[in-house]
Amino acid sequence: MVYFLQQTLNALQLGSLYALIALGYxxxxxxxxxxxxxxxDLFMVGAFAAFGIAAWxxxxxxxxxxxxxxxxxxxxxxxxxxxxxxxxxxxxxxxVITALGVGIFLEHLMLVFxxxxxHMPELMPVHLWTVGRLSLSSHQVLIIxxxxxxxxxxxxxxxxxxxxxxxxxxxWNGRIVPLMGVPVNxxxxxxxxxxxxxxxAAGTLYAMxxxxxxxxxxxxxxxKAFIAAVVGGIGNVRGAVxxxxxxxxxEIGVAAFLPTTYRDFISFGLLLVLLVxxxxxxxxxxxxxxx
Amino acid sequence: MSAKPPLLEVKDLAVxxxxxxxxxxxxxxxxxxxxxxxxxxxxxxxxxxxxxxxGLTPFQGTVRFDGQDLRRVPADRIVALGMAHVPEGRGIxxxxxxxxxxxxxxxxxxxxxxxxxxxxxxxxxxxxxxxxLEQPGGTLSGGEQxxxxxxxxxxxxxxxxxxxxxxxxxxxxLVREIFGILQEINRQGVTLLLVEQNANxxxxxxxxxxxxxxxxxxxxxxxxxLRSDPRVRKAYLGG
Numbered sequence: 001m002v003y004f005l006q007q008t009l010n011a012l013q014l015g016s017l018y019a020l021i022a023l024g025y026x027x028x029x030x031x032x033x034x035x036x037x038x039x040x041d042l043f044m045v046g047a048f049a050a051f052g053i054a055a056w057x058x059x060x061x062x063x064x065x066x067x068x069x070x071x072x073x074x075x076x077x078x079x080x081x082x083x084x085x086x087x088x089x090x091x092x093x094x095x096v097i098t099a100l101g102v103g104i105f106l107e108h109l110m111l112v113f114x115x116x117x118x119h120m121p122e123l124m125p126v127h128l129w130t131v132g133r134l135s136l137s138s139h140q141v142l143i144i145x146x147x148x149x150x151x152x153x154x155x156x157x158x159x160x161x162x163x164x165x166x167x168x169x170x171x172w173n174g175r176i177v178p179l180m181g182v183p184v185n186x187x188x189x190x191x192x193x194x195x196x197x198x199x200x201a202a203g204t205l206y207a208m209x210x211x212x213x214x215x216x217x218x219x220x221x222x223x224k225a226f227i228a229a230v231v232g233g234i235g236n237v238r239g240a241v242x243x244x245x246x247x248x249x250x251e252i253g254v255a256a257f258l259p260t261t262y263r264d265f266i267s268f269g270l271l272l273v274l275l276v277x278x279x280x281x282x283x284x285x286x287x288x289x290x291x
Numbered sequence: 292m293s294a295k296p297p298l299l300e301v302k303d304l305a306v307x308x309x310x311x312x313x314x315x316x317x318x319x320x321x322x323x324x325x326x327x328x329x330x331x332x333x334x335x336x337x338x339x340x341x342x343x344x345x346g347l348t349p350f351q352g353t354v355r356f357d358g359q360d361l362r363r364v365p366a367d368r369i370v371a372l373g374m375a376h377v378p379e380g381r382g383i384x385x386x387x388x389x390x391x392x393x394x395x396x397x398x399x400x401x402x403x404x405x406x407x408x409x410x411x412x413x414x415x416x417x418x419x420x421x422x423x424l425e426q427p428g429g430t431l432s433g434g435e436q437x438x439x440x441x442x443x444x445x446x447x448x449x450x451x452x453x454x455x456x457x458x459x460x461x462x463x464x465l466v467r468e469i470f471g472i473l474q475e476i477n478r479q480g481v482t483l484l485l486v487e488q489n490a491n492x493x494x495x496x497x498x499x500x501x502x503x504x505x506x507x508x509x510x511x512x513x514x515x516x517l518r519s520d521p522r523v524r525k526a527y528l529g530g
Contacts, residue, residue, distance in 0.1 A: 176347075
């Protein structure tokens with residue numbers, strides 16, 4: 001029982017991180033029908049930004065997190081403007097291939113400055129609480145709690161604000177959104193900024209939980225978060241969160257009972273089966289047809 | 292010559308899609324307070340003209356609206372100048388609720404109280420929308436979607452409404468209801484440019500009309516004259 005609770009905590013921590021990253025994929029896909037394969041690398045840049053701020057400026061956690069999020073948000077907007085916007089009328093495949101290229105570019109740009117893995121300095125002291133034989137670290141509480149807060153803020157923006165309305169309207173039929181007086185390019189920039197900032201938050205928290213970081217750390221984590229977004233129903237914000245927790249639950253569950261080398265094989269196999277059964281993902285739905 | 296310049300003045304407007312010339316140099320005027328109709332068969336270029344006017348499609352020629360040259364003005368700024376376009380097929384955002392569809396159209400406005408008052412006003416005009424406020428737009432019937440599209444355009448406080456085939460796919464009873472509402476909106480000071488294939492209904496409420504054929508104005512005139520013109524009768528009014 002204690003073992004089960006302990007593993008649940010681990011799954012919640014990992015799931016929070018997957019969910020934060022998956023949101024970036026799903027938001028961009030929702031409005032542009034573009035799979036932004038560079039997004040996992042934005043998560044990596046977020047981790048390195050936090051590392052740089054902490055190592056060279058010596059800032060504490062909160063300003064480090066905020067500056068990392070702001071810097072990566074700006075980078076996300078810049079990438080969209082320079083690399084994706086010129087291709088908006090081109091076949092979607094061109095933009096997807098460009099995204100892959102941008103990702104490789106970011107990895108190798110980071111590699112120039114960080115040829116060896118870096119060790120993340122401690123941003124805040126870790127407290128360990130034990131209840132019976134269950135142990136809970138302050139980092140776990142922070143990661144799960146902060147992720148939850150960020151997800152609730154995002155959900156509020158998407159469901160309750162005018163910006164969120166505009167994003168959902170673009171997802172439905174972007175061509176006519178300008179007729180509502182909405183500057184579509186600014187909404188797209190805001191979407192990239194928000195997705196990238198969430199990715200950077202995940203990168204910062206990830207580096208705190210697993211403190212050895214390297215320029216390729218975003219590749220596998222990014223793929224997993226992308227799959228989490230697809231499992232939840234890509235384009236659906238709540239689906240991305242659900243997918244993140246499901247993927248982490250399966251991964252931790254498999255690793256708890258079987259050798260860790262089986263982990264990705266079994267969890268990805270299960271997800272493939274799930275997608276055969278529900279090709280639109282868990283919360284995705286074939287959209288309502290217009291009359 | 293009337294003393295006041297036209298609200299909308301279009302000269303030699305041309306629209307091309309690649310090598311296809313959809314609109315081949317048309318000129319037209321709409322004065323404040325008028326209802327003007329653009330008629331023509333499918334492919335005559337009606338929708339392309341409206342898309343050009345509202346900034347969705349690049350064009351050649353000049354378009355002046357309310358004294359301002361619209362060349363290179365982006366579509367979202369044109370809405371702010373007071374021109375609203377109710378697009379072909381109504382353009383309702385299907386997974387936004389009726390209330391959210393209305394709210395989105397107030398993007399350019401920041402007067403909270405005014406927005407609330409205008410929302411009440413359009414809901415009074417379209418009571419059926421009030422019953423469906425929290426329902427996704429995609430679940431509305433065709434007639435209700437058309438009402439929502441017009442209501443939404445009114446939320447931007449437009450001086451000129453561009454309407455692209457509001458009668459499309461609606462029963463005759465609904466068409467009469469919608470056209471009645473359009474007339475009422477016009478009486479309250481909103482100018483209308485109405486694109487229609489239903490020439491009968493359009494000429495009944497419009498004061499003037501233009502007949503388009505293959506991207507050009509074939510003829511134009513007062514509604515009464517057009518209705519009795521044998522060419523119009525033959526082609527659009529069923530003989």
